[in-house]
Amino acid sequence: MTDAVEPALPDDLPDGTHLVVALSGGVDSIALLDLLCRTPRFRITAWHLDHRLRAESSLDAAWVAAHCAAVGVACVCESAEVLAAVRGDGIEEAARRVRYARLAEACVRLGSVAACTAHHRDDQAETALLQILRGCGPEGPTGIATERPLAPGLRLIRPLLHATRADLVAHCRRHGLAWREDASNSDVRFRRNHLRHRILPEWERHCPGIAAALAQLAHGGFQRRQQAERQVVGLLDGVDLDAPMLLRLPAEVRAACWRLLLNRLGIPADRGRLRRLDDLLNGGPGRRLRLGSWLFLRRARRVTWTAVR
Template identity: 45%
Template sequence: MVAVSGGADSMVLWDLLVRAARWRLVVWHLDHGLRAEAPQDAALIIAQAARYQALGFVPGDVIVEQAEVGALARRWKVSLEAAGRRQRYARLAEIARTHGADAVLTAHHRDDQSETVLANLLRGAGPVGTAGIAPRRLLAGDVALLRPLLGFTRAELRAYASAADVRWLEDASNRDQRHRRNHLRHVVLPLLEADTPGIAAGLADLGERARITAGQLEAVVDVVWQRSFTPEALHLEGVGDLTAQQRLQLWRRLSLHLGIACERAQLERIDRLVGGALGRRLHLGRWLLLRRGRTLAWELARPPRNERLVAIPGPGDHCFAGEHLSCRVLARPAHITFARNEAWLDAASCTWPLWWRSADPRDRFIPLGAPGNQTVVKFLSTRGVPSRLRPQASVVADAAGIVWVPGFAIAERVKLGDATCNVLHLHWTPACAAPAQPTVPPLQDDPDEQR
């Protein structure tokens, strides 16, 4: 499978694969929804496939897709570049699996390598980041991601395109210097090359040498990771024996696992946390890292808000996010056993419909037996619910307000009295306990390009 943008580099890669005629190809193109002229790229690719067929070649199956990358960037709270990269690699992995492709090929070349190494050096990258773009890595499962053109410069690929009559389109956004990569390509590297001829090639060579060092570093860290990692914590025995660079790589591995930024400053903060006093904690992204005894533990610092709103028009069963709520109107039993996950209410004191919804910080009610009115937030606090978990709480309410906070207490106004004949029985089954997952898609930005 080959990713083709319509630019010179990817069109050359496609041409080389078609002329080699050794593999069944799937050609994939993504319109990012950012440029008015983007449909011209898709049209060029379709036309090129027709040209290959006319010349007796097999161009492969062409797939053209569109994504609103701007909307994805806003939803994921990342840059347009990062959102586009994330979407591209996610779809490449999915389509490769769907079509049974063994490998995905992209057209990264030697100049891309130089730019990546320079960008990562300016960000303070260590040996792994300096290694730049990997010529080969796993994309997903057993699907490999290959970059076969890393040994060629942009100029060499353009020369091939001209000689082989490969047509391409220039993307005007590649000259927009508001993007960091474009600024490095069109301003910084030319200045460096003018001052020190050959520096671009030297940066690419530095990446190759750093890859050897990075491989040795990864081997050491992998042993520690396999020995120390559990789904809830990292055991710290032996971590103190690692060098500073090995520890930073270990924290980078942890950051990738948790889906948080791998900037060097972040990794150094983790290192200081581990080397500091017990009980210290650190917020990174959605996660709270905690120094506990001989471990570094983590948990979600801000669980996604429980945005439920389930209408209950009458008795019946209702589900939300793996939880279950049953409602039954019964004649008052002679004997009632009270449990944490069920409520017995005076049916005459409740009005239909009921609503099973998220707790609002402004909600107020009088809990059973309480001296007065209080907010749900204060009520949960007095019951020992940590502040980070309170957004997950739900309530059952009618038009007059809360009748039950599942798992905690009913409202005073709906308690059973001497005159109660019929009861409203509510039974709540919580979702199975499982680690909460971030709402941002788990696929990481390409680690080779963003180290």
């Protein structure tokens, strides 16, 4: 395959791997689907989730199904009531949480071990800036991971983080591919959209290359996070952790230990949960913490965890 953009896929994916591609119908995911279909090593299924947040969302689902039929790709379209899942963290976060949960379920149902999303370098720059504004961990902004666990035994892969949105638009135009435009992506009442349409373009005019610099900053932070995780992966071979040892670790290494543990237990490893685990550790013997379906206990010299109902 020769193209200005090529998907960056892990070298350890065997030929014939079944990849589930999250397909919104936007230019990013349409480009990703086309690029993966031009890579004959893999079996591809497109997956679309109608969030039911816009009156025209059902039209998007119908368009995606028709596009996949036209290009000969298997397609699964589902819907979800995202508004019912809002827990005080906003519609955007609820939609993200529901989308990834349903994507994981779809992978299991389809017999796939890996899903791909079309996040690109512009998304990376926006995410880095959002992380800076919210307050980063000790490793700095880490952006969007090139790969992370979607659920136990499932991989979530982002093959386009090296490409810009302009690259993907150019690819679609070069190959005569149509796409859908989601009007909500232009609604600047949402913080990410405000950064995308107002803040970053203005900064780019005054400081050309700042989006690329933010993406590179996030990549560096992600590499530091990976290095810290490699230092602690051996600590998680047992069924508990040494509390005094954890207290001696540098903050970024201890955060990596908590993050790996939560990933293994199927618990989202956000900054708030990492902070609560640090509070448990620093609180002394007898402290308890419930995260999802797991109970963490601070004993005299150990931190233990037990599945609960």
